[in-house]
Amino acid sequence: ANEIIAAANVYTIKKHGPDRVVGFSPIPAMSMVSYAAGSRYLSLIGGVCMSFYDWYCD
Numbered sequence: 001a002n003e004i005i006a007a008a009n010v011y012t013i014k015k016h017g018p019d020r021v022v023g024f025s026p027i028p029a030m031s032m033v034s035y036a037a038g039s040r041y042l043s044l045i046g047g048v049c050m051s052f053y054d055w056y057c058d
Contacts, residue, residue, distance in 0.1 A: 009045065018046030025051045 012020050023042045025035050039049045 009047075013045065019048055021045060021047035023047060023049045024055075025049070027052050 009021055021042065023038050025038065035051075041047075042049045
């Protein structure tokens with residue numbers, strides 16, 4: 001499963017650019033470690049990290 005996800009990320013970045021890879025965290029304060037790992041990965045590949053607060057414009 002990890003290989004499929006990685007291949008999908010690489011394909012999307014190659015075809016459409018890194019800003020099309022988006023991660024979503026419902027509430028970042030619930031698990032800071034999980035949020036930090038995901039946001040770090042997205043920042044390294046040039047993706048966009050969104051949260052519940054971004055979605056509802058709080």
